[in-house]
Amino acid sequence: MTTDLAADHDTTTAANALHQLTDAYRRLNRTDRRRIARNANPELRAALAEVERTMALQRSPGSMAAILTDGREMQAPHLALIDRLFQRMARGERIKALITMPPRHGKSRRAARWAPLWYLTQHPDHRIMIASYGADLAEEHSRWIRDAIVAYGPHIGIALHAGSKAANRFDLADPHTGDRLEGGLVAAGVGGGLTGKGAHLAIVDDPIKDAADAESPTMRRRLWEWWTAVLNTRLEPTGSILVIQTRWHEQDLAGKILEGPDADEWIRLDLPAICDADDDPLGRPLGAALWPKRYGRRALAQFRRAVGERVWWALYQQKPRPLEGGVWQWPWITDHRITAAQLRGVDLTRIVVAVDTAGGADDTNDETGLTAAGRTADGDLYVLADRSGRMGADTWGHEACRLAIQVQADAIVVESNFGGDMAAQLVRQAWRELQQNGDTAGLLMPAIVEVHAKQGKRLRAEPIAQLYAQGRVHHVGEYPRLEGQLVTWIPGMDSPDRMDALVHALTELADPATASVGSSSYSDRRLSGRR
Numbered sequence: 167m168t169t170d171l172a173a174d175h176d177t178t179t180a181a182n183a184l185h186q187l188t189d190a191y192r193r194l195n196r197t198d199r200r201r202i203a204r205n206a207n208p209e210l211r212a213a214l215a216e217v218e219r220t221m222a223l224q225r226s227p228g229s230m231a232a233i234l235t236d237g238r239e240m241q242a243p244h245l246a247l248i249d250r251l252f253q254r255m256a257r258g259e260r261i262k263a264l265i266t267m268p269p270r271h272g273k274s275r276r277a278a279r280w281a282p283l284w285y286l287t288q289h290p291d292h293r294i295m296i297a298s299y300g301a302d303l304a305e306e307h308s309r310w311i312r313d314a315i316v317a318y319g320p321h322i323g324i325a326l327h328a329g330s331k332a333a334n335r336f337d338l339a340d341p342h343t344g345d346r347l348e349g350g351l352v353a354a355g356v357g358g359g360l361t362g363k364g365a366h367l368a369i370v371d372d373p374i375k376d377a378a379d380a381e382s383p384t385m386r387r388r389l390w391e392w393w394t395a396v397l398n399t400r401l402e403p404t405g406s407i408l409v410i411q412t413r414w415h416e417q418d419l420a421g422k423i424l425e426g427p428d429a430d431e432w433i434r435l436d437l438p439a440i441c442d443a444d445d446d447p448l449g450r451p452l453g454a455a456l457w458p459k460r461y462g463r464r465a466l467a468q469f470r471r472a473v474g475e476r477v478w479w480a481l482y483q484q485k486p487r488p489l490e491g492g493v494w495q496w497p498w499i500t501d502h503r504i505t506a507a508q509l510r511g512v513d514l515t516r517i518v519v520a521v522d523t524a525g526g527a528d529d530t531n532d533e534t535g536l537t538a539a540g541r542t543a544d545g546d547l548y549v550l551a552d553r554s555g556r557m558g559a560d561t562w563g564h565e566a567c568r569l570a571i572q573v574q575a576d577a578i579v580v581e582s583n584f585g586g587d588m589a590a591q592l593v594r595q596a597w598r599e600l601q602q603n604g605d606t607a608g609l610l611m612p613a614i615v616e617v618h619a620k621q622g623k624r625l626r627a628e629p630i631a632q633l634y635a636q637g638r639v640h641h642v643g644e645y646p647r648l649e650g651q652l653v654t655w656i657p658g659m660d661s662p663d664r665m666d667a668l669v670h671a672l673t674e675l676a677d678p679a680t681a682s683v684g685s686s687s688y689s690d691r692r693l694s695g696r697r
Contacts, residue, residue, distance in 0.1 A: 286338065440483065578593055
């Protein structure tokens with residue numbers, strides 16, 4: 167009897183010691199954990215391996231998926247960004263997130279299946295709502311999650327309640343007692359009801375079925391009414407919401423959200439198939455593919471040829487545009503594009519930088535247009551750079567001057583409609599500061615050409631568009647955002663700042679009166695050697 171008690175005591179002591187050890191092990195960083203595991207005896211190493219497995223199941227949706235599928239579930243940096251949003255929501259942050267990315271890149275499988283499954287393991291007392299364009303798709307997601315709970319429940323610590331296992335609605339239960347918990351999931355199609363308890367997390371995946379629905383004003387209106395009157399009213403006060411979709415139309419759900427009064431409250435994860443911005447969420451260089459291991463540049467180029475430019479820019483680049491009616495046409499740009507190598511054989515007689523400052527007559531503009539262009543003696547025009555972006559008055563003057571130095575511009579064109587005198591002063595001040603710092607490379611300060619856009623936007627833009635139609639304008643490389651603005655602009659719309667800056671630059675260069683010496687005579691011979 168005494169021996170048995172002693173043995174039990176030793177077993178309990180050993181178990182407590184192992185528990186304390188593994189508890190401390192969890193708090194270590196990965197490097198220290200690996201060092202300890204390498205030096206552990208076989209018994210301890212096995213215990214630590216189980217701890218690592220448990221930690222991985224709890225860490226993130228992607229980590230859990232990798233463990234449960236023995237590494238078969240695909241992983242990628244852009245999917246890890248989705249994981250991070252769910253980690254934040256699981257930690258208690260109230261989040262509104264909008265994810266736009268191309269088809270076949272794993273968005274629904276991660277955001278509407280593995281991620282909500284993982285979220286329920288973290289909060290079995292929370293309820294999730296999943297909505298898609300049709301009830302069938304939403305139920306397919308819900309059924310997958312339900313079946314995953316059946317298959318993996320013992321490993322992830324959750325179970326279904328015996329009396330609530332429907333494909334479109336189920337409740338969770340305590341895996342030990344079978345008692346019903348508060349948590350669960352409900353799924354419905356867009357336009358359908360989401361009755362019952364409120365949601366701590368609402369996921370809207372692919373709210374638009376196809377191009378036909380996207381082009382229908384009636385279908386877009388119904389979607390928006392359902393969004394405002396149904397889905398948003400079902401959220402708990404501290405609930406989070408995630409919309410993940412491929413863009414179809416300028417006024418699709420994502421477009422309406424981005425134009426809404428609470429647009430600034432949304433976290434936007436914009437992931438085009440080909441990187442076209444310096445502020446890419448993944449930090450990709452321009453031109454890099456989103457998932458190169460699965461869809462490289464060559465594969466994406468094949469998609470682009472197969473689907474056409476409009477579908478490519480909407481579904482793959484997340485920049486939808488009108489079907490017709492624009493002043494510019496894509497072939498005018500793409501058929502006359504040249505490379506930087508080809509430009510080396512071109513003699514430019516003039517080069518200008520043009521600036522269109524943010525904030526015009528209204529508050530809708532939020533970018534400063536900053537472009538550079540040049541012309542040859544025979545009148546061909548070349549777009550050399552697009553450095554537009556969100557810049558304050560303390561920034562854009564220096565950026566314009568730096569671009570002018572880089573391309574050796576003879577003039578900087580600034581619009582004088584809104585604070586033009588001040589704009590010119592900002593350029594002069596920025597140049598002086600760069601000159602004092604020795605950053606002007608010994609160049610003369612470019613002339614400042616102030617323009618006042620008295621004519622309507624259509625009258626200013628159409629002559630430049632005609633030069634494109636005649637094949638006289640060549641883009642040196644690709645400028646996705648600028649080109650997207652050109653081909654989507656329709657007379658009557660507010661013209662975007664990138665487009666306005668380019669129109670200013672090309673108008674200055676195309677004007678016969680400025681073809682030889684610029685807007686004013688250059689007595690300092692700054693154009694010497696260019697002709």
